[in-house]
Amino acid sequence: MNSLLVTLINYYIDFIAILFALAISGVVLGVAAHYFIIGPHGKELVKLPPEIIRMTLLERFTHFFRMVSCVLLALTGIVFATFKVNTLGLSYQWLLKFHVSLGIIFTISSLISIVIYFKPSFFKKYDWEWFKYMGGYLTKKEMHLPAGKLNAGQKVFFWLSGALSVLLIISGDILAFPQNYHINVAMAAALIHGLSALMLFAAVLGHAYLGTAANPGTFQVLLHGKVAREWAKTHHPEWVKELEQSSASGKTAVM
Numbered sequence: 001m002n003s004l005l006v007t008l009i010n011y012y013i014d015f016i017a018i019l020f021a022l023a024i025s026g027v028v029l030g031v032a033a034h035y036f037i038i039g040p041h042g043k044e045l046v047k048l049p050p051e052i053i054r055m056t057l058l059e060r061f062t063h064f065f066r067m068v069s070c071v072l073l074a075l076t077g078i079v080f081a082t083f084k085v086n087t088l089g090l091s092y093q094w095l096l097k098f099h100v101s102l103g104i105i106f107t108i109s110s111l112i113s114i115v116i117y118f119k120p121s122f123f124k125k126y127d128w129e130w131f132k133y134m135g136g137y138l139t140k141k142e143m144h145l146p147a148g149k150l151n152a153g154q155k156v157f158f159w160l161s162g163a164l165s166v167l168l169i170i171s172g173d174i175l176a177f178p179q180n181y182h183i184n185v186a187m188a189a190a191l192i193h194g195l196s197a198l199m200l201f202a203a204v205l206g207h208a209y210l211g212t213a214a215n216p217g218t219f220q221v222l223l224h225g226k227v228a229r230e231w232a233k234t235h236h237p238e239w240v241k242e243l244e245q246s247s248a249s250g251k252t253a254v255m
Contacts, residue, residue: 005187016194017082023202031209038140042234046217050226052243054149059116060222066109067204069102074201076102081194103172110165117158120149126238127152137214142234149239157207164200167192 055063076099079090126146135153136143145151150158174181174189181189212219215235221227232240 002184002187005184005191008191009187012191012194016198017078020078020081020198023198024205027202027205031206031213034137035209035213038137040214040216041136041142042231043216045228045231045234048217048228048230050220050224051229052227052232052240053225054221054227054232055225057225058112060225062109062112062116063222065105066113069106069109070200070204073099073102073106074197077194077197100172100176103169103176106165107169107172110162110169114162114165117150121155121158123152123155124148124238127155137210144234144237146238147236148242149236151236153210157203160203161200161207164196164203167196168200171196 076095079095080099126148130145130147130152133139133143133145135151136145171189171193174186175193178186210218217228217231218235229240
């Protein structure tokens with residue numbers, strides 16, 4: 001048994017609850033500060049009728065199951081990490097099976113999501129303009145910055161969440177079947193799993209805020225898959241240009 005891993009595991013056990021509380025409260029405070037100081041952008045776009053297909057049925061289903069499984073995995077994971085299973089009167093075996101089942105759903109939806117958004121998440125030259133002004137999120141002024149189907153911030157979230165998801169899937173598999181691995185591998189997996197989950201959940205909270213309160217009209221796309229043309233031109237102008245060019249060439253329909 002590696003002594004360094006034992007030391008790290010002990011620190012993890014002692015401080016994971018504190019780290020989780022600090023990370024989540026930090027994101028919540030940051031989100032609240034942004035909302036009340038800067039405020040949402042494009043509120044007038046909410047009332048416009050949805051016209052352009054932004055998310056297919058597969059994309060919406062994948063996003064929904066990934067989102068729900070991620071939240072429930074985080075909640076059950078906190079119970080395991082803080083050793084509150086018995087305190088809450090829960091069956092350890094039942095909770096473990098539930099957690100693993102959620103992990104399977106998360107794995108499938110995450111891998112599909114990675115495949116779907118892999119190509120659109122490559123950075124383009126115009127993305128640097130978005131980074132230069134941080135997407136306009138730090139100013140009350142409405143800014144129409146260049147962005148493809150995914151803006152630069154969403155691309156960063158894709159790569160970050162994708163990498164963390166892969167780490168969670170691999171480490172989760174090891175923790176689900178620890179008897180198949182050396183004790184050092186299992187301990188390292190526990191550390192990676194817990195810290196990756198912490199970072200992913202914090203990132204998901206920030207992502208959820210930007211997709212709802214910070215940009216009114218964005219969340220509705222998960223319900224019907226469509227956005228207003230003006231919303232698309234405001235938030236993703238380069239994507240609209242691509243759709244119009246494809247429509248003009250007869251490859252696809254914009255509406």
